[in-house]
Amino acid sequence: SQQGEEDPQALSIQEGENATMNCSYKTSINNLQWYRQNSGRGLVHLILIRSNEREKHSGRLRVTLDTSKKSSSLLITASRAADTASYFCATNTGNQFYFGTGTSLTVIP
Amino acid sequence: GAGVSQSPSNKVTEKGKDVELRCDPISGHTALYWYRQSLGQGLEFLIYFQGNSAPDKSGLPSDRFSAERTGGSVSTLTIQRTQQEDSAVYLCASSPSPRGLYTQYFGPGTRLTVL
Numbered sequence: 103s104q105q106g107e108e109d110p111q112a113l114s115i116q117e118g119e120n121a122t123m124n125c126s127y128k129t130s131i132n133n134l135q136w137y138r139q140n141s142g143r144g145l146v147h148l149i150l151i152r153s154n155e156r157e158k159h160s161g162r163l164r165v166t167l168d169t170s171k172k173s174s175s176l177l178i179t180a181s182r183a184a185d186t187a188s189y190f191c192a193t194n195t196g197n198q199f200y201f202g203t204g205t206s207l208t209v210i211p
Numbered sequence: 212g213a214g215v216s217q218s219p220s221n222k223v224t225e226k227g228k229d230v231e232l233r234c235d236p237i238s239g240h241t242a243l244y245w246y247r248q249s250l251g252q253g254l255e256f257l258i259y260f261q262g263n264s265a266p267d268k269s270g271l272p273s274d275r276f277s278a279e280r281t282g283g284s285v286s287t288l289t290i291q292r293t294q295q296e297d298s299a300v301y302l303c304a305s306s307p308s309p310r311g312l313y314t315q316y317f318g319p320g321t322r323l324t325v326l
Contacts, residue, residue, distance in 0.1 A: 135314060143300065143322075145254075147314035190253060192315075198267070199244070199315065201254035 106191045106202035114208040121178040123205040125191030126171075132194045134167055136176050139188045139204070148176075148189075183211045213237065215318035217303050223324045224293055232288040232321045236305030243280055244315060245288050246302045247272075254302065260286060293325045 106127040115121050125134070133152045137145040151158045151167045151174065158165045164177040178185055188204040216235045224230050236243050245257040256270040260280040271277070275293075280286040290297055300322050304315035 137317075144302065144319045145304075145315075145317040147316070150314060192254075198256060198259065200256070201246070203253040 106193050106200060108189070108191060108202040108205040110205060111203070112206045112208075114210065115181055117181060117183055117209055117211050119181055121181050121185070121207055121209070123176050123189055123207070125174045125176070125202055127174075127191075127193045127200070127202075128172065129193075129195060131169070134165075134174050135192045135194070135199075136163075136165060136174075137190045137192060137201075139190065145190065178207075181207075181209045183209050185209050215303055215305050215316050217301075217318035217321050219321060220319065221322045221324075223326065225326050226295060227292055229289065229291045230293055230323065232290075232301050232323070234286045234288070234303030234305075234318060236284065236286070236303070237307075237316055238284075240305035240307050240316070241283070242306040242308065242315075243286050244304045244306070245278060245286070246304065247299045248302060248320075249299045257288070257301075290323075293323075295325050298323055298325045 106125045109124045131153055133150055135150045136148040138148055139145045149160045149163055149165050151165050162179045167174045186209045188206050190201050190204045192199045192201045218233045241262045243260040246254040248254050258278045259267040275291045278288045300320040302320045304317045306315045307313050
């Protein structure tokens with residue numbers, strides 16, 4: 103399977119702390135994207151990093167990509183209760199996207 | 212502008228019945244994807260449409276599943292003779308690019324429950 107795997111499966115932190123989640127995948131990719139899902143309905147795109155990029159920032163989000171290790175990490179700094187959600191990485195090869203099983207993040211106020 | 216819409220938002224059906232799920236993508240988006248998400252699981256790719264090209268059906272789990280995309284816009288996912296294991300949230304996404312260089316925009320999903 104080309105599906106990505108997120109780690110950890112669940113993460114619980116205090117508001118204000120940083121949250122780091124990781125994604126590993128199996129095949130070469132065009133790009134990797136991170137999505138957030140609230141309440142099990144619909145996904146919202148967070149950030150896209152291309153295969154020739156190593157790091158990307160967007161607001162409180164920082165994504166890294168290591169194609170040699172076939173892994174990516176998503177860092178959310180200064181977490182807020184509103185960040186509570188499931189986070190998925192998605193790898194793109196050709197026309198298809200492969201989503202991981204997600205990390206469930208709980209930010210405690 | 213309007214995002215991806217899906218209908219119905221919830222569907223409860225009896226085992227053995229057929230169901231149709233609808234997706235209205237963002238206007239102008241050429242790529243359309245259907246996914247299935249079972250409780251607490253990731254997204255399972257079902258089918259991909261790109262313009263007028265033949266769809267990529269490689270993710271459809273059985274011949275009870277089919278999908279159409281009319282006029283390069285609205286798509287319908289049909290599940291015939293539904294089974295309890297078909298219960299899941301069915302998500303549709305559209306994208307302006309066929310090559311995965313752009314993000315996917317997801318609809319809110321249809322929650323299907325087969326009794």
